[in-house]
Amino acid sequence: MPFGNVPLPTDDEFKPIKRQDSGPFLQKPLHATLAEFDQSHHTLYHDANSRVNSVNQSNVDGSSSSQLASAVSSYHSTGSVSGSSPKDDDNIMPNSTTGGNNLAQHQITRHLTLFDLVSIGVGGTIGSGIFVLCGYIAHSFAGPATCISWIISGIAACLSGVCYAELACRMPAAGSSYVYVYASMGELPAVLVAACLSLEYVVSGSAVARSWGDKIIEWLNMSIDIDFDLSSHFSWNFNPMATLVSAASVALLMSGVKESKSVTNFFTVTKVIVVGLMAIGGLILMQPRQNLVPFIPPQYGVAGIFRGATSSFFGYIGFDEVCCVAGEALDPQRNMPLAIVISLTTVTGLYVVAALALTGMQPYDEISEVSGFPYAFASRGHNIAAQISAFGEVFTLPIVVLISVMAQPRLQYALAKDGLLPEIFARVDENGNLWHSTVICGIFMVIVASFVPFEHLNDMISAGILVAFCMTCSSLIIMRRESPDHEPGKVERTLLYFNFASLVFGISLTHFGSSVGGKVIVAICVFALLICILRLYQCPAAVLFGGKIRASQYKGSVDMRVDSYFKTPCLPLIPCLGIFINWYLVSQLELIGIFFLLLYLALAGIFYFSYGMRHSVGANGGWDIYDYDVTENAANNEEYEKILSTSWTLPPTPLFTQSSQRSTSGSSFPIRVRIVPPLA
Numbered sequence: 292m293p294f295g296n297v298p299l300p301t302d303d304e305f306k307p308i309k310r311q312d313s314g315p316f317l318q319k320p321l322h323a324t325l326a327e328f329d330q331s332h333h334t335l336y337h338d339a340n341s342r343v344n345s346v347n348q349s350n351v352d353g354s355s356s357s358q359l360a361s362a363v364s365s366y367h368s369t370g371s372v373s374g375s376s377p378k379d380d381d382n383i384m385p386n387s388t389t390g391g392n393n394l395a396q397h398q399i400t401r402h403l404t405l406f407d408l409v410s411i412g413v414g415g416t417i418g419s420g421i422f423v424l425c426g427y428i429a430h431s432f433a434g435p436a437t438c439i440s441w442i443i444s445g446i447a448a449c450l451s452g453v454c455y456a457e458l459a460c461r462m463p464a465a466g467s468s469y470v471y472v473y474a475s476m477g478e479l480p481a482v483l484v485a486a487c488l489s490l491e492y493v494v495s496g497s498a499v500a501r502s503w504g505d506k507i508i509e510w511l512n513m514s515i516d517i518d519f520d521l522s523s524h525f526s527w528n529f530n531p532m533a534t535l536v537s538a539a540s541v542a543l544l545m546s547g548v549k550e551s552k553s554v555t556n557f558f559t560v561t562k563v564i565v566v567g568l569m570a571i572g573g574l575i576l577m578q579p580r581q582n583l584v585p586f587i588p589p590q591y592g593v594a595g596i597f598r599g600a601t602s603s604f605f606g607y608i609g610f611d612e613v614c615c616v617a618g619e620a621l622d623p624q625r626n627m628p629l630a631i632v633i634s635l636t637t638v639t640g641l642y643v644v645a646a647l648a649l650t651g652m653q654p655y656d657e658i659s660e661v662s663g664f665p666y667a668f669a670s671r672g673h674n675i676a677a678q679i680s681a682f683g684e685v686f687t688l689p690i691v692v693l694i695s696v697m698a699q700p701r702l703q704y705a706l707a708k709d710g711l712l713p714e715i716f717a718r719v720d721e722n723g724n725l726w727h728s729t730v731i732c733g734i735f736m737v738i739v740a741s742f743v744p745f746e747h748l749n750d751m752i753s754a755g756i757l758v759a760f761c762m763t764c765s766s767l768i769i770m771r772r773e774s775p776d777h778e779p780g781k782v783e784r785t786l787l788y789f790n791f792a793s794l795v796f797g798i799s800l801t802h803f804g805s806s807v808g809g810k811v812i813v814a815i816c817v818f819a820l821l822i823c824i825l826r827l828y829q830c831p832a833a834v835l836f837g838g839k840i841r842a843s844q845y846k847g848s849v850d851m852r853v854d855s856y857f858k859t860p861c862l863p864l865i866p867c868l869g870i871f872i873n874w875y876l877v878s879q880l881e882l883i884g885i886f887f888l889l890l891y892l893a894l895a896g897i898f899y900f901s902y903g904m905r906h907s908v909g910a911n912g913g914w915d916i917y918d919y920d921v922t923e924n925a926a927n928n929e930e931y932e933k934i935l936s937t938s939w940t941l942p943p944t945p946l947f948t949q950s951s952q953r954s955t956s957g958s959s960f961p962i963r964v965r966i967v968p969p970l971a
Contacts, residue, residue, distance in 0.1 A: 412634025420606025426663025465618030466705030490755030496695030541733030573648025797878025
């Protein structure tokens with residue numbers, strides 16, 4: 292194979308191999324999902340590359356080519372490389388390819404304890420729920436029955452929370468629902484759920500920052516008895532206080548999570564104390580006969596309670612943010628489930644008690660939509676309590692902004708590492724901080740917080756949370772249930788039908804329940820939902836997490852029957868109930884709100900097909916591809932042909948395709964070989 296004067300291809304010209312199975316439903320293998328967590332994976336990673344590198348540096352002859360083939364074959368069949376020396380690792384820099392993106396060599400580190408995780412969960416939810424939503428829901432939707440709205444949304448959150456708890460300990464990587472959906476459903480569903488998570492994180496941070504700015508004005512008006520109107524001083528709905536708090540949160544995060552976690556812990560403890568005092572004071576001042584009757588206002592009815600439950604989901608994003616920083620958690624298999632359960636239990640109890648105390652202090656139609664507790668205390672003549680409550684809100688609410696924007700760069704980091712966002716979002720500085728990603732999402736958050744009023748954001752955020760919860764619950768069922776060999780794809784198709792029937796049921800009952808056609812559709816949906824649950828129970832439980840196909844790709848998979856990880860009880864019933872309630876709460880939105888949610892997801896889909904699908908790691912050769920420089924003599928050897936003929940270890944079959952023809956005996960790490968002249 293003469294080369295003559297033909298120059299060797301450059302790295303830019305040396306393009307990745309195109310996967311034959313790439314597409315919108317290409318699923319990320321478990322070994323790639325857990326690469327940063329599984330230290331044994333890193334050992335094998337370096338061993339394999341070290342072994343091949345030593346071959347390339349040796350004198351090139353037929354035996355060295357055989358040695359290369361032997362090393363690769365050993366790695367593929369046993370997960371280890373015979374003959375490799377640990378000392379080689381010191382001089383080797385693996386040349387991994389990620390669809391054309393050269394990611395940073397630095398990695399985010401694990402440093403968050405259980406207390407840190409609980410602080411993120413509790414601190415990120417309590418403020419937005421009690422300080423922002425209690426008064427808003429009581430005044431606009433549910434009246435004294437606001438506590439029931441919180442109970443309903445709390446049940447839905449707990450049903451989804453146990454699913455998050457299991458997935459977070461089994462796949463403790465940065466990205467939360469995005470990571471789980473990518474491994475179970477594929478690229479396009481992962482991008483859509485990432486869009487929903489963005490609503491949860493950066494947009495919710497903007498909403499809370501805007502609410503904080505409004506509260507500052509309310510507090511000043513109440514404290515110094517003036518009527519200051521921002522609209523008369525600033526145009527375009529600009530709120531300078533929202534700009535201030537959002538910009539300060541971004542600046543603090545740019546210094547790193549290690550620094551900001553101390554601030555988070557301090558403010559979380561302070562906030563719990565303030566909320567506890569507010570709730571106790573409200574319970575003492577309750578007038579149940581005057582303010583809690585009628586408990587369900589006739590003009591709102593039961594529909595108002597469920598409408599309030601939908602809006603209240605804005606207050607349950609804390610435990611999902613815990614999952615988003617799972618890549619930085621110490622001992623995630625133990626701490627992640629505990630943090631989620633403790634966070635959910637704490638915030639749900641505080642929400643219910645605080646809602647009951649607030650509506651018991653003041654008639655619901657007089658409750659302030661902006662600062663419920665301070666105005667309620669003031670209406671009862673307790674001005675000192677009102678000032679303490681107002682100061683507590685103003686002092687502790689910014690931590691919600693900080694935690695919300697903390698999660699977004701981690702989500703963008705996960706997307707960029709998979710090639711679904713530009714490489715800049717995955718850059719990690721020498722201190723382990725996502726500086727560039729934080730700046731980009733921070734600028735967006737500051738703009739939204741400064742100009743968009745809170746009431747325009749709340750419903751869309753709640754809808755995004757609910758959709759993400761539905762997809763996460765579905766992911767757990769897919770990873771824990773096997774489709775029968777004679778009916779491949781049964782689990783995935785059944786879940787698709789169940790999600791669709793749940794949404795149609797909710798929309799039909801809520802918006803068309805009084806018509807004959809609506810009642811017929813509701814009855815059909817109930818029947819379809821029961822059939823879907825029965826079909827899922829007919830599917831056998833997976834012996835290994837992820838099922839036979841996914842588990843075959845990851846040497847760390849463990850037997851589900853004996854492992855000690857947290858397990859969601861009553862599967863698939865619990866996740867199915869979570870999916871049903873979540874979609875029903877989505878249906879409580881006005882149809883125009885559902886339309887805008889679908890439009891938002893459609894835009895995310897367009898972005899995927901225009902950018903993500905062309906640049907994703909999976910679509911450009913797969914995960915962990917190694918470039919091996921093989922000399923001319925080695926390339927002419929028969930053993931080299933065996934290397935090139937090594938097949939892929941294909942990911943699980945996409946929806947509606949036949950998995951019976953899929954092979955699982957190939958290479959987990961596809962190889963790219965460049966022919967170079969032999970050394971002189």
